[in-house]
Amino acid sequence: MGARLLFSTLLMGSTVIYQLSSVAGEDSRPTGNFVFWLVGAIYFLTILYGGLFSRVEKVEVFALVQLCLDLVLLTLLMLATGCQDSVFLFCYLLLIIAAAVVLRSGGAFFFALYSLFGLAFLLMGNYFELYKKLAFVRSPETIEGSEVAYTLLVYGSSFFIVALLSGRLDEQLQATEKIVKKQQIDIDNLEAIQRDIVMSLNSGLMTTNIEGEILFLNPYANDLCGGLWPAVKGKDIHDLLPRLSLSLVELVGSSARVEVPFFRESDQAEILLGLSVSMLRDHLGEKSGYLVLFQDLTPIKKIEEIARRNEKMASLGEIAARMAHEIRNPLSSLSGSIQLLGDGSDISRSDRKLMEIMRRETARLDSLLGDFLRFAKPKPAQKSRYKLKSLVLESSLLFQQDERFRNCTICEDIEEHCEVSVDGGLFQQVVWNLLVNAGQAMQPDGGRIWIEVEQCYNGVSLLLLDEGPGIPESERSHIFEPFYSTKERGTGLGLSIVQRIVSEHDGDIEFYDESERRGLRLFFPAEPFVE
Structure with missing residues (x-):
């Protein structure tokens, strides 16, 4: 017209x-x-x-x-x-x-x-x-x-x-x-496929210009970084990843994946990113920027840590029987002999005091050996449906009767009808170990211990906190390792046993910090009850 x-x-x-x-x-x-x-x-x-x-x-x-x-x-x-x-x-x-x-x-x-x-x-x-x-x-x-x-x-x-x-x-x-329409359709389809690949990629993808200023984040990268797009658009990549020590030019020349710690502010989570960088070129083959691929290595590192721990446990399990035979039998004989000697009437006061120390130390060695055997060769979990309030109260009562923890007060907040499928004995072992760990952390002054149990939509949450100093950030990656302890006379098996039992129940453990309370949150998933 x-x-x-x-x-x-x-x-x-x-x-x-x-x-x-x-x-x-x-x-x-x-x-x-x-x-x-x-x-x-x-x-x-x-x-x-x-x-x-x-x-x-x-x-x-x-x-x-x-x-x-x-x-x-x-x-x-x-x-x-x-x-x-x-x-x-x-x-x-x-x-x-x-x-x-x-x-x-x-x-x-x-x-x-x-x-x-x-x-x-x-x-x-x-x-x-x-x-x-x-x-x-x-x-x-x-x-x-x-x-x-x-x-x-x-x-x-x-x-x-x-x-x-x-x-x-x-x-x-x-x-x-x-022909042009067909070619345009092919081009549009190809662009749509490329766009879908980028948007659906199960890895973080970032593009920058030649100066390192961020131009694009795909949805996975945006979620991984805590939803920072488009606030980070145009910013330098080192503003997004402040602990990235190398430049993009150095990363392009590196054949190995670079691991960079990243603190995600949206959920206050510390994660580990694995980065690989390649040069981005335009249709003329000229350098136009950088293509950065990255993944969250935190789950992989957890799996590797579990694999290493299981490997240790396999080795420990092999020597557990030998230790039970080679150590426990002589230890029982030694304890019995001390008991017989102590029953005599012609023993001096100083000798009786030495025998009491020997008897106490043999009891401690026997307890240590028992912890080790429970950890190295745990019995399979026999799950049943329990109301957790009764299990927790029993462990709490035993703890309060222990002479070592008379200066500790327990504050309980447990839902009345909170139920989950667990091994009752193993669950009480978890509660007991956590209570002992909390009580020892607050010695010699003592303090309050909080036990909070609530029903979640997909399981049960157990929160056990105390007024102690808590677990330092530098120690948290090792705290569940066998024989690793921050206490002078600790065995290093209490939290390892807790972690082992929670894993057998397909649960999870995370650290919990408040202004005056610190401790652990345990999660036990819900399971259908089978008679």
């Missing part, structure tokens, strides 16, 4: 120039305002077509009506401006080209034929002098029969040649358009 409006405007201007260039005194009648009315009608119809175009359903029929009206108006315009002498005869060619564009090759030949009919109508009327009495017609020169035939032959040939060429050109354009 824009091209048609432009053509109508040019036609109007040409008509004005045509009228102004008419020579007064020629033997021809002036056309008056008729030509302007014709061009104005074409201009008006163009605007009307533009308004109706969006409401038309059958576009080809609508175009056919337009072109037919244009053919009539153009024929009248040429009649008014001198028939075969009209300067607007070229408009027939434009009409044929327009028909080829809108109605394809068949439409072009159709209007080539009817344009020839229109031209023949003009020439034959002039030949028989039918237009001399029409006031709006500028009288053309008289035309001979041979000239009529020659003009029709020349213009007819040109009409059909233009129809043929424009039709072929339109067909080629249509074929090219189909």
Whole structure:
């Protein structure tokens, strides 16, 4: 419609120039305002077509009506401006080209034929002098029969040649358009696949410019970093990863994966990221930035730690039986012998005191050996459905009767109907070990211990806190290792046994810190009860 409006405007201007260039005194009648009315009608119809175009359903029929009206108006315009002498005869060619564009090759030949009919109508009327009495017609020169035939032959040939060429050109354009559309669809599909791959990638992907300023984070990377996009856009990568000591140039040259600690503020979690960096190049092969791939290695490190721990446990299990035989039997004999000696009446006070120390130390060794055997060769968990309040209260009562922890006060907050499937004995062992660990941490002054048990939607949470100094950050990665203890006379097996039992119940342990309370949160998942 824009091209048609432009053509109508040019036609109007040409008509004005045509009228102004008419020579007064020629033997021809002036056309008056008729030509302007014709061009104005074409201009008006163009605007009307533009308004109706969006409401038309059958576009080809609508175009056919337009072109037919244009053919009539153009024929009248040429009649008014001198028939075969009209300067607007070229408009027939434009009409044929327009028909080829809108109605394809068949439409072009159709209007080539009817344009020839229109031209023949003009020439034959002039030949028989039918237009001399029409006031709006500028009288053309008289035309001979041979000239009529020659003009029709020349213009007819040109009409059909233009129809043929424009039709072929339109067909080629249509074929090219189909190829381009198909290629564009392929490109769009390829871009969509690439976008889906990037957005669905189960690894963090980051792109930066050559200066190291962040340009893009995929959803996995954004989630891994705590939802920092788009706040980090345009910032240096070292602002996002402040503990990244190497530059991107150095990372590109490194073949090994680089491990970078990262503190995620959204959930206050410390994670370990594994980074690999490659150069990003544009379509010309020029360096345009860096491509950074990274993953959360925290679960992998936990699995590796569990594997190392299990490997240790396998070795310990192999020597557990030997230790029970080689140490416990002589230890029992030694303890019995001391007991018999102590029953004598002729033992001095100092000797009796030494025997009491020996008896106490053998008891401690026996307890240590028992802890070791329970840890190295644990019995399989025999799970049953328990209300945890009774199990916790029993362990709490035993703890409060222990002379070592008389200065400790237990504060209990346990849901009445909190149930889960656990091994009752092992669960009480967990509670006891945690209570002992908390009580020892607060010696010699003592303090309060909190036990909180609540039912979660997918299991049970056990929170055991105390007023002790807590576990330093530097010790937390080793605290569950066998024989690792921060206490002077600790065995280093209490928390290892706790971790082992919780793992057998498919549970989890995490550190918990408040302003005045510190300790551990244990989670035991819910399981269907099987009788």
